[in-house]
């Protein structure tokens with residue numbers, strides 16, 4: 227007690243002498259908060275794209291964020307599977323699927339013995355169209371987001387919105403208590419929402435939809451921004467590793483969308499650079515109409531650019547198409563940053579930019595270069611495992627296989643007097659005999675062991691939710707995947723899928739960069755520190771204080 231008294235007295239004396247020599251700063255100064263937070267996620271953006279396209283980027287987009295902001299060059303996801311749903315959830319909740327519960331885009335649900343989607347909600351209604359594309363909500367997300375904490379902290383005075391082509395890329399960043407999340411309904415070519423957020427679309431969004439921008443953009447077709455022969459960062463436009471999104475057209479420039487427009491197929495917009503441009507358009511419309519950053523509380527806008535992912539899946543990371551999408555996205559970013567600088571001010575805003583996952587090179591391309599890679603047929607794999615179970619345990623036992631996890635029929639195992647853990651261990655060992663499988667883990671190992679941070683094993687563990695995940699989890703060798711031989715995917719624990727850019731820009735953010743490894747789950751606690759609000763309630767990441775100037 228005496229010690230505590232001296233301790234308090236010491237600070238009291240310091241405070242008095244400080245107060246005598248220098249006026250006490252106003253409280254509002256010491257708690258200066260940005261007026262607006264903008265989170266930007268570029269779907270499937272590998273970290274190396276920054277360098278590959280650097281010489282072609284303008285000064286106002288990616289380069290502005292790096293030249294004036296802080297660049298974490300070695301930022302990674304710390305779990306598998308590296309998919310869009312878990313990626314967006316982890317960025318905005320500061321934790322991994324083990325805690326926030328979004329274990330994949332869709333997963334096998336043990337209760338209903340069916341596959342469920344991360345944001346589907348049969349109790350919700352579509353707002354803005356007659357389709358089912360709005361039967362969505364964030365109810366499967368088990369924790370709060372940065373936006374939720376802003377709402378709690380401000381007694382709901384902060385405004386929080388999210389926009390994206392993809393439903394999950396809008397809903398999961400927005401969180402539970404947002405004012406609105408909007409996404410694209412290709413069946414009508416409009417942005418819609420769900421009854422989770424609102425009863426009707428805001429007037430500004432109806433006006434925006436009435437502009438019919440999808441038709442306007444698609445009618446232009448897609449030609450390269452610069453002459454084709456200058457795309458030296460990419461492989462030849464005509465190659466064996468690409469597939470047009472509709473699986474019919476040849477995957478070479480120029481692209482013409484007349485036939486799709488004739489049948490009002492606006493979903494084609496997703497796999498074009500115009501999907502990003504319209505996302506920028508709706509982001510600007512939302513900023514202006516909702517007066518974000520103009521009130522007394524900090525507002526938030528979450529923007530996710532999805533076309534990079536659709537184009538990446540179809541054409542792969544070495545294609546002219548993906549290069550052109552990034553060069554055009556750079557211009558969209560420039561327009562967005564110019565608006566923010568001119569209308570809200572760099573000193574009033576915090577912007578961060580990252581990705582939800584990376585992407586693997588097309589394995590067929592790697593193999594043609596004598597680099598290891600391969601393809602798995604998961605339907606065949608499931609059959610092989612069921613046959614093994616039948617021979618070994620007199621029953622196929624496997625209820626489902628999804629996201630490299632096996633879901634076993636536990637009541638059946640009990641009725642056959644089979645020990646659950648011994649069956650899981652037998653299956654984990656059997657999986658290792660299959661070509662392309664790298665590692666496998668029975669559930670007890672993932673539940674009761676504690677793996678070292680950063681090891682491949684820890685990535686599986688951090689993606690493993692004790693209630694929702696399966697009985698056995700496994701992974702493939704690097705550059706092995708279940709996919710067509712044209713195009714590519716993501717989802718693995720390897721650096722091509724985990725390594726993404728992480729940029730901060732704006733108020734009190736110093737200029738600099740680091741190659742120290744940081745985790746994507748560190749973003750949310752960092753932003754929370756900048757806003758002086760509580761962390762999202764499941765946060766396991768730590769604040770990145772070297773980004774903050776003081």
Ligand SMILES: [Zn+2]
Nearest residue numbers: 270310535539
């Ligand atoms: Zn994807």
